[in-house]
Amino acid sequence: MTIVVTGAAGFIGSNIVKALNARGITDIIAVDNLTSGDKFRNLVDCEIAHYLDKHDFLNLLLEGEFEGEISAILHQGACSDTMNHDGKYMMDNNYQYTLALFDYCQHEEIQFLFASSAATYGKGTIFKEERQYEGPLNVYGYSKFLFDQVLRQRMKEGLSAQAVGFRYFNVYGPQEQHKGRMASVAFHNFNQYREHGKVKLFGSNDGWGNGMQSRDFVSVEDVVKVNLYFLDNPGKSGIFNLGSGRAQPFNDVAVSTVNACRRHEGKPALSLDELVAQGIIEYIEFPEALKGKYQSFTQADIGKLRDVGYSAPMLTVEQGVDRYVDWLISR
Numbered sequence: 245m246t247i248v249v250t251g252a253a254g255f256i257g258s259n260i261v262k263a264l265n266a267r268g269i270t271d272i273i274a275v276d277n278l279t280s281g282d283k284f285r286n287l288v289d290c291e292i293a294h295y296l297d298k299h300d301f302l303n304l305l306l307e308g309e310f311e312g313e314i315s316a317i318l319h320q321g322a323c324s325d326t327m328n329h330d331g332k333y334m335m336d337n338n339y340q341y342t343l344a345l346f347d348y349c350q351h352e353e354i355q356f357l358f359a360s361s362a363a364t365y366g367k368g369t370i371f372k373e374e375r376q377y378e379g380p381l382n383v384y385g386y387s388k389f390l391f392d393q394v395l396r397q398r399m400k401e402g403l404s405a406q407a408v409g410f411r412y413f414n415v416y417g418p419q420e421q422h423k424g425r426m427a428s429v430a431f432h433n434f435n436q437y438r439e440h441g442k443v444k445l446f447g448s449n450d451g452w453g454n455g456m457q458s459r460d461f462v463s464v465e466d467v468v469k470v471n472l473y474f475l476d477n478p479g480k481s482g483i484f485n486l487g488s489g490r491a492q493p494f495n496d497v498a499v500s501t502v503n504a505c506r507r508h509e510g511k512p513a514l515s516l517d518e519l520v521a522q523g524i525i526e527y528i529e530f531p532e533a534l535k536g537k538y539q540s541f542t543q544a545d546i547g548k549l550r551d552v553g554y555s556a557p558m559l560t561v562e563q564g565v566d567r568y569v570d571w572l573i574s575r
Contacts, residue, residue: 487544
C-alpha cells in the first residue's frame with residue numbers, strides 16, 4: 245500500500261520521507277509545489293515511487309485514480325508564512341485543501357495525519373488543546389484553527405478512520421534551508437556566527453531581559469518520531485500539541501549554536517556571560533514595530549500527547565542544536 249506525503253520536498257515532509265525510507269518503505273507518493281525549485285534538493289537522497297504537483301494530486305485523487313491503493317496521507321503541505329495576509333490564498337491552500345483530503349480519507353477509511361500549528365493560540369499564555377485558550381492573530385493561524393474546529397466536530401459525530409492534527413511549535417533541524425526568513429532561530433544563529441563571528445539577539449522588552457524571551461523549540465527529529473508513532477497506532481485520533489514541553493530562552497539557542505560551532509573549530513565552550521563579554525553574542529534594541537505584537541513565551545502542554553501513550557523523551561535545545569550544527573557543517 246502507498247503512503248502519501250504532502251509538502252514532501254519541504255522541511256518536515258522530507259524528514260518524514262527519510263524516516264519512512266529508514267523503515268524500508270519506498271512506496272511513497274511525494275506531493276509538493278516546486279515553483280521554488282531549490283526544494284528538490286531535500287528529496288535527492290530519498291527513495292520515492294512517484295512525485296506529483298499538489299493540484300494534480302488532488303484532482304487525480306478525487307477522480308478515483310488511487311482508489312484502494314493508499315494506506316495513509318501525511319499532510320505536511322501548507323503555506324506557513326505568517327506574514328502572508330492573502331486570506332483567499334491562505335484559506336484555499338491551508339483550509340480547503342486539508343478539508344478535501346480529510347473528507348476523502350474518511351470516505352475511503354485512510355489514516356490522515358496533518359500539520360496544524362501553535363499559531364492557533366495567538367498571544368495566549370496557556371498552550372493546551374482546548375477551545376478557550378485559542379485565538380489566532382493572523383489568517384495563517386485562522387486557517388489552521390478553522391480546520392481543527394472541523395475535526396473536533398467530526399470526532400463528536402464519529403470518525404471512520406484515524407485523523408490526527410499536530411500543533412507544531414518552533415521546529416528546527418535539517419532540511420529547512422529553503423525557508424529563508426521563516427527558517428528557525430538556530431539556522432539563522434548558525435549563519436550569523438559563520439559569516440560575522442557573532443550572533444545578534446533582541447534586547448529586553450515587556451519585562452523580559454536580554455535574550456530571555458522564551459519559546460518551545462522542538463527538534464524535527466522528535467516531530468518525525470511523533471508522526472510515526474501515530475502512523476503505527478491508527479486507533480488514536482485528535483489534536484495534539486507537538487513541542488518539547490519546555491520553554492527555553494533565545495540565549496540557550498545562541499549559546500548552543502555558537503558552542504557547537506566552536507567545537508568544530510577546536511575551541512572550548514564558553515558560558516553566556518563569556519560570549520557576551522567577548523562580543524560573540526550581542527543584543528540589539530527590540531524593534532519598535534514588534535512591540536505589542538511579539539510572542540515572548542510559548543510552552544506546549546504535552547500532557548495529552550503523553551496520555552495517549554507517547555512516552556519518548558524530547559530533545560533539549562542543547563542536545564538538538566548540537567546535532568543540527570553537526571549536520572549543517574557536514575553540508
